[in-house]
Amino acid sequence: MSWSPPPRKVSDTQVIVVGGGPAGAVTGLLLAQRGWQVELVDRARFPRNKACGECLNPGGVALLAELGLVESVLATSPAVLEGWDLALPGDGGWQPPARGRFRGGDRALGICRATFDAALLGEARAAGVRVREGVRVVKAHPGGPDKPAAVELVLPGGGRQRRTARVLVGADGLNSRIRSEVGLAGPVADPPKASLTWRIRGTGPSRHQGRLLLGRRSTVGLAPVAGPDATHWNATLVVVEEADRANLLRRGWSIMSAALQGIPGGWRREPRVVAGPWGSGHFDRPVQAARTGRTLLVGDAAGYFDPLTGQGIYRALLSARLAADTIDQGLTGDARMGSDVEGLAPYGPLIFSSLRAGRLLQRAVEGVVSRSPLRQLCLGGLRYLPRATSWLIHLTGDRAGSLLRVPEPVWPLHPPRTIHEDHR
Numbered sequence: 001m002s003w004s005p006p007p008r009k010v011s012d013t014q015v016i017v018v019g020g021g022p023a024g025a026v027t028g029l030l031l032a033q034r035g036w037q038v039e040l041v042d043r044a045r046f047p048r049n050k051a052c053g054e055c056l057n058p059g060g061v062a063l064l065a066e067l068g069l070v071e072s073v074l075a076t077s078p079a080v081l082e083g084w085d086l087a088l089p090g091d092g093g094w095q096p097p098a099r100g101r102f103r104g105g106d107r108a109l110g111i112c113r114a115t116f117d118a119a120l121l122g123e124a125r126a127a128g129v130r131v132r133e134g135v136r137v138v139k140a141h142p143g144g145p146d147k148p149a150a151v152e153l154v155l156p157g158g159g160r161q162r163r164t165a166r167v168l169v170g171a172d173g174l175n176s177r178i179r180s181e182v183g184l185a186g187p188v189a190d191p192p193k194a195s196l197t198w199r200i201r202g203t204g205p206s207r208h209q210g211r212l213l214l215g216r217r218s219t220v221g222l223a224p225v226a227g228p229d230a231t232h233w234n235a236t237l238v239v240v241e242e243a244d245r246a247n248l249l250r251r252g253w254s255i256m257s258a259a260l261q262g263i264p265g266g267w268r269r270e271p272r273v274v275a276g277p278w279g280s281g282h283f284d285r286p287v288q289a290a291r292t293g294r295t296l297l298v299g300d301a302a303g304y305f306d307p308l309t310g311q312g313i314y315r316a317l318l319s320a321r322l323a324a325d326t327i328d329q330g331l332t333g334d335a336r337m338g339s340d341v342e343g344l345a346p347y348g349p350l351i352f353s354s355l356r357a358g359r360l361l362q363r364a365v366e367g368v369v370s371r372s373p374l375r376q377l378c379l380g381g382l383r384y385l386p387r388a389t390s391w392l393i394h395l396t397g398d399r400a401g402s403l404l405r406v407p408e409p410v411w412p413l414h415p416p417r418t419i420h421e422d423h424r
């Protein structure tokens, strides 16, 4: 077989990452650390807000520790959570909650997405990633065995630019443009859900537990987050009914404030809104596959189901690591691209099998919560079964792996604080 010399320039850059959230920042960072030339574009300018419950679960904390990134996140002064309380509606308020505690000394972090995402992107930049903010992708081509991947960018001034890359990483979130451009979007399921997130300020409830208030028509998540004086909370409302979705902006805060009034423990002073709301939905975004040609999808772009169990950032970080490993190990040689597509092929099955258990658990929990009699039966019973509640919290915290081995000491940096019970 005759060998022809590789073309001198096969693409503008080795890897283009679209999206600078946790999935994109960490993919870029890991590749740059291994010597890859990475360009990352994001249509936003950082720090930017993101609709999110802002709770990094223990699996996410453990992954950050493994990747050497936990210190820079702790530098943003996150709140430290020891578990979640799950409450069902009762007469004129909420029933006493089922209390779940993370097992084995695990902790979750109440983060502020604006500072958390900016911190990770800062790490990526420091590792050598070329970060271009205010740059939007409007078209993409997945590339093939003999053809680089390509994107068309709209630059801050309005001009357009075409860039080619040996590998394209779509990390552009829930409504991923890359996913639809390269033909990987799956059929969207019903019923759609919608959410609003506020940053509120108030004192009263214990700041060591998150709360999930599982109402008949809506779910409210309340989690302490980093703030200037430890009084800031993330308050997220998710609704499913058509009537609530249609009037969400107008009626959202009254639904939220009614839910907050009745929370066990109560507030010393009525909480007030300091930022938001930020909206999001529809959540269920299946994908046909997570790779095609030279394009890999990571994070929400690679498929999303529901925010209820708060596993999205963990999945973003895990898929980033899998994508970076696949690119680094699967692609050989500098410029000859012939075997690249084969080298990237393992990514699809790998991400599918790595996220399968978490996805099944998510669907099971959502299936119970969305059916009123089942919700009452299963979650009502948890109130009397604190160990079972803690196992559930532990599993949705993406620490199932720690059942099989002695838990890693992921929390050497901040010893657990004493809990002051200020509500029962």
Ligand SMILES: Cc1cc2nc3c(=O)[nH]c(=O)nc-3n(C[C@H](O)[C@H](O)[C@H](O)COP(=O)(O)OP(=O)(O)OC[C@H]3O[C@@H](n4cnc5c(N)ncnc54)[C@H](O)[C@@H]3O)c2cc1C
Pocket: 018, 019, 020, 021, 022, 023, 024, 041, 042, 043, 044, 050, 051, 052, 053, 054, 055, 056, 057, 135, 136, 137, 138, 171, 172, 173, 174, 176, 177, 195, 196, 197, 236, 280, 281, 298, 299, 300, 301, 307, 310, 311, 312, 313, 314, 316
């Ligand atoms: C209501 C709600 C509550 C949630 N609560 C939690 C929780 O408590 N814990 C948890 O772990 N997860 C939670 N999640 C999920 C979590 O927010 C996501 O899973 C996570 O942000 C995914 O990260 P990502 O990097 O994939 O995407 P994102 O963080 O969404 O980043 C995508 C980036 O791509 C950029 N982008 C988009 N389109 C383009 C384009 N065309 N060109 C250039 N750039 C583009 C965006 O500007 C953005 O910066 C929640 C989600 C919602 C909606």
